[in-house]
Amino acid sequence: MIRPLINILLVVLLSEIVGQVDAFGVKEPVSALLQKHVSEIARLKEETQAIVGADNFDQVPYNNDVFYLRYCLEGDKDVEDLKKNLAWRQGEGKKICDAATSAFVEATAGEGWNNDPIRNNAPSAEIINQYLTESSGMTTSTSDGDFLYCIRAGMIDDKSLMSLIDVDSLVDFFVYAKEIISLAANDRSLTSDRISNVLTVNDLNGLQLIGGDSTFRDALSASSKKANELYPALGGPTLLLNLPRLVSALVKVFTPLFPKKVRENLKFSRGCLKDVMELKDARRGGKDNKQFLKDVDDILSA
Template structure:
């Protein structure tokens, strides 16, 4: 019994470590996504426009205050700051840090991301090659981060769905070729890309678009590499203040059977901010896939998976009932 208990505890901790590493940084890891554009029916756009306008109106005082700190920061970004940090002092401190980073240490990352997105959308669709090639240290890192293990899809409403299969990332080999700082730069660049895409969608549709994280635990047998974990920790400290308000539900999918009965025990191991967005469930369509690449090439499988995600979220974003 003691051996089984220790095994459950060990497995619980590596699942948590994996999810915190790849779920919270999923967006950062994915720069190989398919065309992010979404076309909503006109009637729906009219309805959704009210959502953004009402959010801006409800947070207008703080949004205006933040404009004094970051006059060049878009209204949508200021809205996300206001919603993430309702305490004015905290919001202003985060905005100051953001503005300072963008003008200093992050300037080259921000400029590269803006240029890459402009090139990616120049043809009216989305050409991801400029984005992948412009990523910091792309030659080394892109060898390990690809649509085989991490990719991005779109919901009908325009939210981004980042699908991560942790077991497909050879982080140990990757970290033997790149430094912690190089990986952090890569994460920050990718997060800037995602911010630009999410804000563009929100502006186009009038609906504040979020990022849904779909973390597939299928095949995961070990925790992240120590150096990779260090890079994730270092970058995550910056993400909350540099890119607030992008995260939506965090779904932990296809948890090993041995852990399904212990969700209530290891859920507290996650930070409270993550706990509020967690949903543990099974995703049969996803679990039966080999490499994730097929979701970008097979329209039928992609539709089935997105329907699966929609159904799981409709069942109750915070629920764990009946899905284990």
């Protein structure tokens, strides 16, 4: 029994945070940051236009200076990292990025946000959307305007899902989701004049300690590692909610072994979302949204 528990623990702790250095908590206005890094951004934009071409350069995400600013905010990223990102976007990841761009443009065409094109354009949507529903995952905003990406792994029938698709297909789906959130975060950063980050909320209420599909966890881990490479200075803290008590005990053993920066990015809580039956009720406008945002604020400030 201990080995499955350790596997779950490692996926939970490592999948969202390995290699992550974020801009969460940056206080300077975006306008000031863009001016501060104007020469670096100009150099990154010049490299980008040379690679993607003039026509693509005028499209999202390349027409948003926050796309380049995030490389400046994450100090260990440079032109070579951007080139690798662009090579992925022009090659292996082109289908994902094209689908995300099309969906994002359609979703933001009118007033507000239309989520239908986001779900419909996702890779393997006809299969995955049957299992990753509003009951098991959703995205909303914090009281400060950051994004909250919430997932309830215990609500996903991972065995049935993975009997219909392979790991690579699910990885593509999760990377597509992160691409959508990245586009939205960059757009919001410009309009709000505040760097918008993405906080991951893993609600482990109902998680099975024994069983489950290991390939599903493999997909989560692989997609998170890929996202950390593709989206610098985007991620904020990871909130781990309602861990089973035995897993919680193991967390206390393992977390002191991680570097300080990793420990600072992990927030634990019991109770938040525990009595929320449907995640959609915690979204903006939902009956549980006000309490959820208060709980998140309390966790982040603790």
